[in-house]
Amino acid sequence: MSNVDQPNESIAPEGARPDSAATGAAPIDPPMRASRPARSAPRPRRGGSLALAVLLALLAVGVSGYVGWRQWQQEQRSAADNQSIASLQPRVATLETTLTTLGDQRSSLNQRLDDAARVNRSLREELLGQAERTRHLEDAVAKLAEKSLSGGDGVLLDEAESLLRMAGERYTLFHDAQGAAAAYALADQTLAAVNDGAFGGLRQSVNAEREALVKSQPASQASALQQLVALRDALATLPLKPLDSTPTEATDTWSRIRRALASVVSVQRDDGAPLAVADARFARELAALDLAQAQAALLAYESKGYAAALQRVDGALASQFDARAPAVQQARETLKRLAGQLPANAPVQLGAALSELRNLRAVHALSPARSSSAAAGGARP
Structure with missing residues (x-):
């Protein structure tokens, strides 16, 4: 407010007694009081301004209090955040240390993996070399088997083939099942002495035909x-x-006549023989x-x-x-x-074992040529 609107003397509130000592004026007479209200007509305007000022002051106090409370909360939050950050810093340091350790371990693991890869590569090369050596050994064993087959086994197979052929011819010409069965037994013993396992199934066929011959024999x-x-x-x-017996001597007439005629006609019984x-x-x-x-x-x-x-x-x-x-x-x-x-009238069917033996020998005769051609093909660049 301006000083023009304010009176020089202090205004007392309503209902308050005026202080004569404070004002320093003489007491006012009642007639003068009666004429006072006419002079203080604009007082209601002064009270509204005061209320507005009080309201504004209260509003300013509330806003300042709110702002202070918010600042206090922010300070509390900042202090809590600072405490959290302070508590997290050791953990972060520990994590950094752990990550550094893991990095070192990863580097060592990568190194070990590289070493293992090199070892595996060398082992693979060694295995390939071993496979090549094994293949050469198999070829050498196959050649040795061929040599043994062409040697002692070949003689045994020739003997077995001749025995089987002899047994078949003997049974066909003379129906001698016993002799043919004995020849088949010798052929089975000869095949048992062969070292090649491919002729093991042939012995079953030989034994089957021999059993058929034995069963056909009564x-x-x-x-x-x-x-x-x-x-x-x-x-x-x-x-x-x-034969007819000699007749007894008789003395009757007919007997005498028969003896008389015996020198002329002789009658004998032969029963048709x-x-x-x-x-x-x-x-x-x-x-x-x-x-x-x-x-x-x-x-x-x-x-x-x-x-x-x-x-x-x-x-x-x-x-x-x-x-x-x-x-x-x-x-x-x-x-x-x-x-x-x-x-028995039904003859035994022979020859299956002999045909099987000849087929096996033909296959073994072709196997060296196949192996040599395969080796030549593998040797080509």
Whole structure:
């Protein structure tokens, strides 16, 4: 406010008593007080300015307090941040130290990795060298195997092949299953002495054909042969069929007439047999020849010839020998049992083992040429 609007004397608040000593004036009379309100008419304007000033002062105090409070908070936050930074600095230093250590370790690890890579490279080169040496050793072993195969093994294989071919021809020509089986057994023993393992499967084929030959041979062949030999020996003792006996002397008329005519006409009974069979030696020789033919057919595994020979012997015993004699009856029973033991008609199929052996030898003969061509191809730059 300006000094024009302010009176010289102090204005007391409403309801307050005026201080006469302070004002230094004489007491005012009541009439003068009555005329006072007319002079102080603009007082309400003065109070509004004062309120506005008080309000502004309060506002300034509030703003200054707020600003001070914000500054205080900022100082507190700054102090907390400074404490945090101070507490984080050792950690940062520790992390820097750790990172430095890790960097050193990484450098050492990189160095070790480089060293390991160089070692691996050298080891790889050594392995390649070892593989090359191994290949050369395999080639040398293959050459040695070829030499051994062309030497002792070749002789053994030739022997096995000849045995198998001999067994097949013997069975084809003579039906000798026993001899062919023995030849197959020798061929199997010969193949067992071969050092090459490629011929191991061939032994299974040889054993299969040998077992087939053994099974085709009748189990009772030896006993049948013995029985035939016994029958041939017993033919000399078998009784022949009795011829007509000499008539007894009679004294009647008809007997006299028959004797008188005997010098002119002779009547005899031969039971349908030829006159040559009457000789006992000839009949026994014919039966013995039939038994010998039966033995040959049994050894040759000819079923038809074996059965036909036994039938002829049985017919000879029935027609020329005494059928009522126990020895003749026993001989005929033996012939019936032998007739039931005929050899097998189905022949054994041979030759698979021999073909397999020849194929294997052909493959081994071609393998040196293949290996030499492969070596020549590998040697080219």
